[in-house]
Amino acid sequence: xxxxxxxxxxxxxxxxxxxxxxxxxxxxxxxxxxxxxxxxxxxxxxxxxxxxxxxxxxxxxxxxxxxxxxxxxxxxxxxxxxxxxxxxxxxxxxxxxxxxxxxxxxxxxxxxxxxxxxxxxxxxxxxxxxxxxxxxxxxxxxxxxxxxxxxxxxxxxxxxxxxxxxxxxxxxxxxxxxxxxxxxxxxxxxxxxxxxxxxxxxxxxxxxxxxxxxxxxxxxxxxxxxxxxxxxxxxxxxxxxxxxxxxxxxxxxxxxxxxxxxxxxxxxxxxxxxxxxxxxxxxxxxxxxxxxxxxxxxxxxxxxxxxxxxxxxxxxxxxxxxxxxxxxxxxxxxxxxxxxxxxxxxxxxxxxxxxxxxxxxxxxxxxxxxxxxxxxxxxxxxxxxxxxxxxxxxxxxxxxxxxxxxxxxxxxxx
Numbered sequence: 001x002x003x004x005x006x007x008x009x010x011x012x013x014x015x016x017x018x019x020x021x022x023x024x025x026x027x028x029x030x031x032x033x034x035x036x037x038x039x040x041x042x043x044x045x046x047x048x049x050x051x052x053x054x055x056x057x058x059x060x061x062x063x064x065x066x067x068x069x070x071x072x073x074x075x076x077x078x079x080x081x082x083x084x085x086x087x088x089x090x091x092x093x094x095x096x097x098x099x100x101x102x103x104x105x106x107x108x109x110x111x112x113x114x115x116x117x118x119x120x121x122x123x124x125x126x127x128x129x130x131x132x133x134x135x136x137x138x139x140x141x142x143x144x145x146x147x148x149x150x151x152x153x154x155x156x157x158x159x160x161x162x163x164x165x166x167x168x169x170x171x172x173x174x175x176x177x178x179x180x181x182x183x184x185x186x187x188x189x190x191x192x193x194x195x196x197x198x199x200x201x202x203x204x205x206x207x208x209x210x211x212x213x214x215x216x217x218x219x220x221x222x223x224x225x226x227x228x229x230x231x232x233x234x235x236x237x238x239x240x241x242x243x244x245x246x247x248x249x250x251x252x253x254x255x256x257x258x259x260x261x262x263x264x265x266x267x268x269x270x271x272x273x274x275x276x277x278x279x280x281x282x283x284x285x286x287x288x289x290x291x292x293x294x295x296x297x298x299x300x301x302x303x304x305x306x307x308x309x310x311x312x313x314x315x316x317x318x319x320x321x322x323x324x325x326x327x328x329x330x331x332x333x334x335x336x337x338x339x340x341x342x343x344x345x346x347x348x349x350x351x352x353x354x355x356x357x358x359x360x361x362x363x364x365x366x367x368x369x370x371x372x373x374x375x376x377x378x379x380x381x382x383x384x385x386x387x388x389x390x391x392x393x394x395x396x397x398x399x400x401x402x403x404x405x406x407x408x409x410x411x412x413x414x
Contacts, residue, residue: 006141015131015364016041019348026352036387038314038375039358043243045306047287048299051242054290058283069282074273076102076251080285083292084251093221099255101269102280102288104248106208106237110172111136113204113233113252115272116265117170124168126157128179128362128369130206133172142170148368155180155326155335155368156188159195168199173222174206176213179365179374180335181327183218189225196231202260203232208250211241211304213330229255233265240332240378242291242300249280249288307332310377310384317388318375321396334375335362340400344370350399355390 013021019039027035047055061067075081081100088095103109110132123137127146137144145166147157155177160166173192175184184192196203203222210220222228234253238244254266290296311328318325318336328334336359338347344361351357351373360376362369377384 004139004141006139009138010135014135015360018364019358019360022348022352023358026356030356033356034386035356035358036383036390037358037379038384038387039360040376040378041360042245043240043303043307043378044380045243045303047243047247048291048296048303050290050293050296050299051287055247055283055287058286062283072279072282072285074277074279075270076100076280077282077285080289081251083289087292088221088223091220091224093223095223095253096256099253099266101252101254101273102285103250103252103273103277104280106206106235106239106250107132109235109250109252110204110206112272112276113235113269114140115276116268117202121169122167124166124171124201125366126173126177127367128155128365128372129172129174130178131365133174133206134366137170146366146368149177149180149182150368151324151326151337155182156184158188159192168196168201171196171201171203172206173203174208175219176209176331176333177327178206178209178331179327179333179360179362179369181329181331181333182335183213183330185217186219186224189219189222189228193222193225193228193231197227200260201231202258202265203228205232205234207234208237209240209331210236211301212308212332214308215330218330223253223255229257231258233258238288238291241304242288242296243303244284244288244291247284247287249284306381307377310379310381313384313388314375314377314391317392320392321394323391323396328377332377334377336373336375338362338371338373339396341371342400344373347373350402354399354402355394357387357390 149155237250360374362372
């Protein structure tokens with residue numbers, strides 16, 4: 001038996017598994033302590049009534065011989081693909097239902113799209129960014145380059161300039177970004193599209209948080225940019241838009257106009273899905289379609305607004321204590337600079353051990369995240385307000401002098 005040695009190159013624990021491990025150790029050592037989690041990447045609001053009612057009706061259908069549904073269309077049921085196309089039309093983006101593929105989660109799609117590209121492909125990743133982009137590229141044995149996000153460029157890295165020799169075959173972009181909350185402008189995305197076309201590269205665009213954009217001046221889809229239909233694939237999800245983290249439903253837009261080496265990526269993705277995927281649950285797809293209905297959108301947007309109000313509470317609390325932040329305006333994540341040049345894991349440990357506040361260390365999202373923390377607004381209002389009260393009153397001068405019980409380094413090479 002021979003293993004894929006590339007998997008051995010990964011850190012032992014996935015970032016969020018490492019955070020969970022450290023929180024568990026804290027709970028074991030302090031069983032009476034209250035834990036306030038701003039590191040959570042899971043939603044907490046229940047499913048919208050329109051969604052749960054549609055899923056319940058679909059489940060009842062499955063009890064009827066006349067209305068029973070077995071294997072469905074591997075690309076997704078036509079009613080949901082059309083609903084997704086109509087959703088894009090609501091912000092003036094023309095997408096054909098034939099270009100939509102429904103599946104069980106953006107995380108899976110991000111990883112599975114690697115099947116379409118040669119192992120020797122060079123990947124260009126923003127840094128910091130969602131760990132799945134990096135980890136799946138490492139598992140595939142690909143060469144990886146980074147477009148570095150910094151405080152100075154607003155954590156919105158741009159394509160390599162001029163004759164730098166920085167070639168890319170696959171480009172991952174995430175906007176609004178996880179973890180930084182930064183959002184590309186149309187002008188900035190236009191530069192990325194032009195670069196991809198020049199490089200004959202494919203952009204894999206993660207738009208999982210587009211529902212949180214609060215300004216019509218900012219793009220919600222890569223396909224708002226002319227030419228993107230010839231060089232980009234877009235992934236989106238119902239997880240954070242409609243609370244489907246435990247239900248699982250997402251989509252990929254693979255334009256029929258997108259080709260590489262004379263081959264249609266649309267046809268290749270269809271072939272891949274037909275072999276490795278049997279389609280998303282009919283019951284789930286009925287719920288997803290309900291989330292995109294007029295009433296469903298009214299209901300899920302109330303939850304999006306709830307989380308964004310949480311983000312405002314977190315940002316304002318940090319600003320009152322003199323901490324610099326970005327994000328949190330068009331995304332459910334607040335990106336906080338660690339005071340006194342503390343490294344991410346040390347600041348994480350201090351907040352956990354002394355205040356019971358859980359965050360996500362920025363370095364876990366890449367080397368450019370060192371010295372930053374990600375704070376999530378996916379929590380109950382009561383918990384967010386409790387954490388905000390502690391953050392706003394925090395004496396960082398005193399905190400910087402303390403050391404938590406365990407500050408062992410978390411290795412990262414990204």
